[in-house]
Amino acid sequence: MNHLNSLQLSEYRSLLRILRPAFSEGEIARIKQVIRFLHQSVSEKSEDLVEKSFNQALSVASVVAGDIGLGTHSVIAALLYKAAELHIVSEHDIKNLGGDKCAELVEGLIRISSFEMQPSAGQAENFRQLLLALAADIRIILIKLAERLVVMRSMDKEDLPFRLRLAWEAFNLYAPLAHRLGLYNLKSEMEDIAMKHSDPENYFLIEQRLRETSRKRTRLIREFITPIENELTAQGFRYEIKSRTKSVWSIWNKMKKQQVSFDEIYDVFAIRIIIDSEPKNEKSDCWRVYSIVTDLYQPNPQRLRDWISVPKSNGYESLHTTVIGPGGTWVEVQIRTRRMDDIAEKGFAAHWKYKGVRDDNSLDQWLGKVRELLEMPAADASEILDELQRNPLNEEVFVFTPKGDLRKFPQGATVLDFAFDIHTQVGCSCMGAKVNGKNVPIRYVLRNGDKVEILQGKSQKPKPDWLDFVVTTKAKTRIRQYLKEEVVREAEHGKELLMRRMKNWKVDYNDENIRKLLDHYKLKTSSDLFYRISVHEIDLAEVKNILTRREEPETVAEPLQPAVPAETVTVPQTRSEDFLVIDDKIKNVDYRLAKCCSPVPGDEIFGFVTVSEGIKIHRINCPNARQLLQKYGYRVVKAHWKYPEGTGYFEAVIRITGIDELGVINKLTDVISRDLRVNMRSLSIDAKEGIYEGFVRVMVRDKIHLNELIHRLAKVKGVLTVSRVEGM
16 A cells, blocks of 8 residues: 555554454455545644554554454444544444444444443453443444554553553453453453553563573473473474563462472473364364373373363363373373464454354344343353353363273263273173272263273172163163173072072972972962072072971962071081091091181091091191192091081181272171171171272071172172181
C-alpha cells in the first residue's frame, strides 16, 4: 500500500503473513479493501487519530487472526471498531465493507467500551453486566481481549494511575476471561505486563534472575530432550519439541504461595512435545509418548494431569507430568497433538479449523456453546480460574503393562478387566495387582497412566460377584463361561467325594440311594446334589445318617442350623487297636505318630522302631522317610490304618498365603471353625509387602477331611495358596 510510514508498513506486512496460511485469496482481498478504506478515512484526520485508530487497528487484527484464530468478519470488525467509535466510519460504511454480521460485532464492541470498570467490590456485578452485553455474539469479547492486549503492550507512555487501572482490569477481568477461553498466551502476557507496572520491583528482580540462569536452563533442556528425541524418532513419531520458561507472574505467584525464593522454584521451565497424529489415534499416541518419557525419567505420580480424557471446560487438551531430569532437576512435560496445541494456543476459536466450522449455521452453534460456558455462574471473576466441566463423551482409559505396552479400556474398568484382557487364565487366577508399585484389590478402578502388574494365585477362581464390578464384555463373557464350567467341575468333585464315603460306609452307590437323597433334600437332579455336597451346602455326616438308618419314617429336610463351636477333641498319641495295624510279628508295642510329618488316617504310612519310644509312625512322603529307609531299613516295619476313615481326631498343619487385607483372620477362622467345625489348635500370620503367610494347626478325622478343609480354604477371597505342611 502507498503512503504508509515504516511502522504502518511493518504492521501491514505482519498482518498479511498471518492471514495467508489460513484465509483464502478472496478473503484476503476483502480485508485489504477494508484496510485501504480505513487508511483513506483516517488520513483526513489528525496524526494522533491515525496513530490511535489505524496503527492500533492493524495490531488488533493481527492478534484476532493469529493469536486467537478468528475469521474474516472478526478481522474486519477489529479493523473498523476504533474508527467507528471515533465516528470516522459510519454504520453504513461498515455494512458495505463487512456485512450485517460485522456491523453487529462493531456495535457490541462500542457498547462494551462504555462500561466503567472501577477497582471495587462491585467488580463482580460489572463482570456480569459485561457477560450480559456479550450474549449476542461471543466474538465480541475475543476481539475486546485482543484490543486490550494491544493497548497494554504500548502503555509504557501512559501516566501511572492509568497504568495501574489497566493492570487491575487485566488481573481481575481480562486475564480470567482469557484463561476461561483457553487463550493462555494472551493471559500470560497480560499478567506479566500488569505486574511490570503494578509491582515493578519484584517483576524486574525475577526477570533478572531468569536472564542470569538462561544459559544453565538451555544446557539442561538440551540434555533433557536429546534422549526423548532419540526414542521418539526410533518409534517413528513425527514431532516437535518446544521449551518455554514460565511467565514472571506465574513464578511470582508460586514464590508467594509456597513462600520460597526464586532458586527454590523447581519447575521454572517446561517442555512441550507436539506430535502429528490421526484423530482416531490421538489419545493412544499421547499415552505412548508419556510411556517413553516416564521410562526415561522418574515421574512424580502426584503431578500427572490428564486433560485428554477430561478436557478443561475451555477445550484445553494435554497430558502434563513432572519428572526428575538431569542433575535432579524437576521438569514439567506437556504432551499433545498438533490439533491440541493449536487449541491450547488459540482457545475455543481453533475448533473451527478441526471441525470444519466455516458456514454461519455451524458457527452460530459453536458460539452458542462458548456463550454457555461464559454464562456459567461464578461469584466473581477469580472463581472461573478453577472451574472445570467434565466431558461425558470421553469414555476411554489408557494404561500400561509392566513392559510399557499400552492398553485401552472403557471408563470404570477394573484390575480384573485388565487381567482378562491379557489372557483368560490370567483373569481367572487374578488376586489383585501392583499399580504404580502399590498393591491394590481386583476391584481397583483403572486411571489413565496407571502401570499395572497382575498378581496371580494358583488357588484363585472366578466368583459370581466378579460380574458386579467388571465392565468389559470380554471379562463378563469369560467369567460366566468359567462359572458354568465350575458348576460341572464341582458336581464331579462332589460325586467322587460321595462315592468314596459311601464305599467307606459300606453303602451301595446306586440309583435307589441317590433317589433317597434327592427326595430328602428336595432336589431335581443328581448334579444339584453332587454340587451342594462339593460346596459343603450338604453335610456328609447327615448324608451318612440318611443312608445308614433303617426303616425310619421319611423326614423333611430341616433348614441349616446356626453354626456351633468346633468340637473339643483328644489327640491319640499311644497305641490303640482302634487306629493302626502294625506288622504281625510285633506284639504289644506302643507307637506314636511322628511330629515331623503328622500322619492322619488315609495317609500311606510305615513304622520305625526307636530305641526308647517304641514305634514311630511316619508318612511315606515324610521329610525324614528317605534317610530312615536308606540307613535303618532293618528297623522299618509295615503299618496301615485299621479304618481309612478316622474314628478320632489327628493333628495337621496347613500353610496359607494370600493378599494382606482387612479381615483376613476372620475369613479364615469362619471357614475352619464355623463352616466346617474343625478344631483349630493355633494360628499364626505374618505379612510382608502386601502378602501374608499363615500356619494353622488343626484337628481332622482323616485325609479326606483334611483335603476338604484345604479345598474350602482355597476358595476364600484373597487366598493365593493352601498346602499341607509336612511337619512343624
